[in-house]
Amino acid sequence: MHDAHSERGDQTRSELSGAARDVVQARSVSGGVHFHAPHHPAGPIPRLLPPGVPDFVNRAEDLQHLGASLASSADTSTPTVIVVIAGTAGVGKTSLALHWAHQVREHFPDGQLYANLRGYDPGQPAQPHDILERFLRALGVPHDDIPADTDSRTDLYRSLLAERRALVVLDNAATVTAVRPLLAGTGRSLTIITSRSRLSTLVAREGARRLTLDVLSDPDAVKLLQLTTDSYRRGDDPQELAELAQLCARLPLALRIAAERASRYPQQALGDLIQDLRDESGLWDLLTSGDDDEASEIRSVFAWSYQALPADAATLFRLLGLHPGPDFCTSAAAALAGITPNRTRSILDVLVGAHLLEQKARDRYQFHDLLRAYAADQVLHDETAESRAAALDRILSWYLHSTHNAITASMYGHPTLDLAPHPDSVTPATFTTHEQAISWYEAERTNLVAATRAANAHGMHQHAWQLPALLHQIYNFRHPIHEWLTTAEIGLASARHLHNQEAEAFLLYSLGKAHTQANRHQEGLGYLTQAITLQRRAGDLAGEAETLCGAGLACLRLRRLDEALTMFRQAQTAARQLDDPHQEAFASHLTGWALLELHRPAEALQHSLAAAATMRQLGDRASEIDVLVKQCDMLRQVGQLEQARDVANQTLTIASDTDDQVITAAGFIELGRIQQDLEEPEEALASYQRAAVLQRRLGNRSREATALDATGLAYQQLGRFDEAAEFHHRAAAMHHDLADSWLQAVALAHLGDALSAAGRNAEASNVWTDAEQILRQFDDPAAQELRNHVADAIGQGDQQ
Template sequence: MPTNQPGNRDDTARQVNRLETSGTPGDVVQARDVHGGVHFHRSEPNTGAAFTVTPAQLPADVRGFINRHTELAHLTGVVTADPAEPLAAAVTVVTGTAGVGKTSLVLHWAHRVRHEFPDGQLYVNLRGYDPGMPATPEQVLDRFLRDLGIPAPMIPIHPDDRASLYRSLLADRRILVILDNAATVGQVRPLLPGTARCLAVVTSRNRLSGLIARDGAYRVDVDILREDDAVALLGNVTARYRTHDQRHELVELARLCARLPLALRIAAERAASRPMMHLDELIADLRDESGLWDALSADGDDDADVVRTVFAWSYRALPEPAARLFRLLGLHPGNDFGLPAATALAGTDTRRVRQQLDVLVGAHLLEQSAPGRYQFHDLLRAYALDQVRHLETPGTRTEALGRILGWYLHTAHSAAARIVPFDRYQLTEPIPVDVHSLTFDSYETALRWCQTEATNLVGATRAAAEADLHPLAWQLAAVLRGIYLHRNAFDDWLATSRIGVEAAARDGDRAGQAEALESVGKACFQARRLDEAEASHRAALTIRQNLGNRFGEAKSINALGMIGLRRRDLSAARSLFDQSRAIFGDLGERRWEALMRTNLAETLCALHQPQVAAEIAHEALAVFRDLDDRFGVGNALFVLSRAQLGLGDLAGARTAIDAALTIAEDDDNPVWQAHWLVELGAIQRAAEQPAEALISYQRAASMQRRLGDRSREAFAIEGAGQTYERLGRLDEAVDFYRAAVSTHRDLDDRWNLARSLAHLAGALAQQGSPEQARPSWEQALPLLADFDDPAAESLRQRIARALTAG
């Protein structure tokens, strides 16, 4: 018997009950709270804000750690045995001179006490003394919030709001937060938890007295090592290779290194690498280097001079290929990098560069942070940059910088080919000679590279602009927009786009300026800042029209059409898509013309014209199939399924959406899949298949949460509410509708907020609570004033009838 026949509601309800109690994880979705969160089990549906991630971000412990018993005891003293009890001090500042071992001390201690912080450990290098750009509180909060499970679009734009959300997430948790290499109090204070159950440990060369005076921080001073400990550290490294060294020689070597651990490790490694050379000869070399540095240095910072002396002593002992690579790495636009990037910078082959990196790591001039990844201590990066500026010609530096920035540009372009194959920017900047960009075999590997290199991609865009390599800067911004579209990294997206706009303007490149403006517009569109998006796209449109760039003009008109569709200004959207389609048709751009047909068909669906929409979607589908454009085919099938659902052709709609989802799954593209699953849920709901619909909505909501698209997540949540309402499960329906209402209100989405409020009011009225339903009806009605399409008019009439009856 078909499930839509009378008397089968009990059967479908039993089917849903079996699904919900089967114990199969991830098979149902439930409203979690009014902020739009979801969870996938039956217990505690309203437990507060989602907090599903336990960060474990401590870098590796230090090998061969020596003593520091007093400092370790001071740090441990602030930790209470009972996690429920407040800490003796919620902020601890570890301070000392450069190279004294502050980071090593804190990380060694943190690994010993990590069990005292069961809710996790957050770590960030604030790069306060790095030659490049230090990390800003806004950037760190963005990263911490993501690491704590907050999807990107849920991260507030304003820094104070980010800090407030961060403190709220940590309020009932026991988390260790390590803020390494801070330069100022202002860099730190927004990152401090607001609870005495969490501990923030800050390392700095400065004393950060403001944290002690205002925030009650506890200070741990780290001095140079005692003589015995310094000698022991040297011995830890050299003992296996040098058995004949005398204690007085080790004492003298330690003295020349100012008993600073960073300098001691570098000196010990040099001694260990020359086991047949007498230590007094090495000491004489170091004394000579010290005398040379003293003659050249006049800043009076004795500890810093000692460290630089040891750097120079070790650097001069390097083979020239390794020394050259060390210098060139000072030009890299970020603190950490991979082997392929180093190879591009060197302009040689991977095998040689790997060998040279091993030499630098062995000399303690570079750290290996992960397999295939390397990073500098900030002092060493500054030294490398100083060496490349003094020892390489301007032409050599420019060529090296062009190689690494070109590598980032072309590798990002390759990543975009996997992530957004339907909307790639075509590069005009050639790849440098002897540089080989990476290629990617899947969406996931491409996106993973982009995530790993996120900071470097922003740094590369900025470095290109600062070096007056303007085409590189704005083309990076253009390439990255498609990648950021799938990462929802709004801060990075907007930063690179604005750098691109300025770089193109300085270069007098109007076409480049339009490309970068398009990037700004798309970033603002994704962040639901539609007024800013419109202003950027209109500026790009004006430039393109003045240049006679018809293709770019059509793209800008399409972008404005998408803004109209998002605002539900459907008449304007329809007109703009028609204009764009006509231009693409004149240019013979079949793919883009077909894409405009798809956008037009989606608009017609919203205008309740499913028959015309289906005809146009069929036309677009035929073109995409002829062009073998898989995204185009999938998107046209999705719109076609929506039109067929509007026509009541459930079988046709199901066939179309299944075919679209097969493409998304085969191409391993979660963005398409998550979007199209909501449509599958709607079709299943219309076909009286509630259990299957709930599975589709659950999958869609879960994927959208991971992707960070709050708006589409809310559509899935609302669909689950409609399914429960259809089953007569009104309590669950109300929970889901309230979650959707909250999200649409946060996003200032007036149309979808009105729809969700109407759904909520309808469910409350069915519960026999007309007095609770009325405020939702009353809130929904004025939201519809800006909309004049048939769906809006129908909803207005429905609300008016409900208010009159109630």
């Protein structure tokens, strides 16, 4: 169980295109990097609104209120308009929002975005981080160009909306925190939020307008019943219709379910149906904690409709209450019930027709949150513990084996994990192409996290550690940090529960890589060190070699250079014992990197040349350019500038051929440094700016800051010192935010130089002093050299 592509764990493939390319003009302004959207948006126009409900009734006053918001959003002198539609569960907030959104969508020519925040679902709510990814992709940003952190995603999202007129619907928001990252910053867009809460902070701080939705009036409630049943039954007593409306608390959700039940039995007197409804009022006491009349009435309606289902539909309905995620496909539902997909599809149609389930897209189904809670309660009442456990085993096995099949079909390496056979009644998803596999992963990624959590919660610990161990191979390339950390932590707990030290070591390794990818190097090193201890105890030399490389990289970034060098050499030795030339070459490359940081470039170059030759011989082009991009700096530092430029250009060519934007960005930084040494500052400036923009797209704030700092150096070489200071200041601030003291000190030293050259001596002295204080914690040769430079600069400044 090893990570076959560990060297790619710090990288993300990407292709900058479409709408993303239109916002890549970056410049340091007032301490920040601003991204500018085009005046006329390019790329696809998102149309994400779900269908509106049929037979929408009245709400004339509420629609008029929304109409006033539409007029305000057209006024360019006002901030982005936000409307909160608040009200109790089932009152029709979503129906109103979608009905109005479809009515006015032509007023928003740049698109309509929709997300269900699942704030009131029994499971985990949707995360702004994940919703932003979906919105950015809908706005034309390729997956691999989407930044990794939430703040950067919000910045890009707001930049793309700044010059657009778009409608954004955020459904089922429980808190202000859940919606704030999803709000447009400026422009002529309009955001509608539905919530059971009043979201008062949003009203007070962002100026949102609140529309509180009441239950339907008596006439409107009766009208909705009549419209929904008119095709099936005629002549119902208006008084009985009014009584039915009162039993449904005049809530649209309950009214539609009751109307569907009445339509199914057109020959039965409405009075008899009402009596049935009254008799079934005690079947669902656990849906809500309150004893209010409204809760009791909606419980009765749900129970009434559930009792009328055919036996197989009722069974599937309640078993779906065990599904761990917010939505599901036919194949997953079939696994849960232990029946065929064809039969499942027919039953799902029955549930959709009874308004007990929603079909939100082709082969994607979801519950209203109240109905999901009801289904979860019914499965506790109507299924035995053994039946529930078997259903959970089926659905978790489906996710586990489907994930295994997805990785097998992907370009992310063949999984080496041995899985227990799945139950006979389960048919996992299969794939023939990388694109199919990744499309399935994207559709199920929220469910995969939920499945991992559910497996642990229900004591199915084998599933709970194996699923994140498999997902590591996808996460290692796609870097969804939040999901990676969540699943690996759960998996680690389950591995420890089972006393499975091999699984524990792998998940510690996975957690270490996730933390280092998120620039939390100290935390990452802690997990990686624990993994090494377990691997040595078990005699897992292959695992140890890989983990030593990961731990060494963490030490490298923490400026613990001697430790890093020791770990890389130990990894080389282990790989040699295993007769693994690839792993040995990778460890040799890292050894060269550590030697370079220790100011031993000639030795570093020898390791790099040997590593590149091996990778080339093995035909591993991706790993070869990993080596070459660092080799550029080694050649530059030994004074072989023309050869360094040739290698940099070679690296950029290969990176372009393979659509590898991570290496492209790194290659432009190295090329820029070479161009500066060759006295070509204009060319260097262009290289650095391209690198900064690409790193921003990739969401790597540390490398973006390094590119911005390098941009400042090019401006200094051009004699444009005030502009240089802006870039150095921004880089230092970003490194400070990332808690990277070493790179912060480097940027501060450069900032002091720029300020001094600009004649701003007092500011320069203060900045150099800050840099000197930070540098006291480092004792490597590079730190000593920089410390001497800063001390000399402070001394010269005191003499002026």
